Amino acid sequence: MSLARAADIILAKEPRLVLFDIGGTLVVEAVQGTPTSQLRAEPLPGALMLLDSLARRVRIGAVTNTAVMSEDDVRGLLEGCGIAAFLEHIVTSSDVGVAKPDPRPLAVACERFSLGADEAVFVGNHAVDRAAAHAAGMAYFDVTELFEVPS
Secondary structure, eight states: OOHHHHHHHHHTTOOSEEEEOOBTTTBOOOOTTOOGGGOOOOBOTTHHHHHHHHHTTSEEEEEEOOSSOOHHHHHHHHHTTTOGGGOSEEEEHHHHSOOTTSSHHHHHHHHHHTOOGGGEEEEESSHHHHHHHHHHTOEEEEHHHHSOOOO
């Protein structure tokens, strides 16, 4: 599916906010247990174009599970690859104190944008992302169904 079509599918839900998972959704997913000093953000093909297309019409943020990284840490990691510039807020499980599939990280993200879950959609790539979105009352899209993501 084309990136333009992917943006159209997301926007068909008429969200005011699009939240993304990060690893495996916007950037190549790191191997679990990789030391934070060795993490590198490599955008997935099409991620920057999708963000650029969406940023013209909706607000954008991210919600990610990480045991040790704060919003500032994640933003710093994403700055070098161009993704951070599109993300108004980044919510980490470390900052919230619980990880997806608990819906609280998504609820915190909505609070930071002063929007309700019914005004947002979440784009992810794992079962925990889908479960968190549904528990939060938020529409969900699997990035692998929107466009081809290399494995």
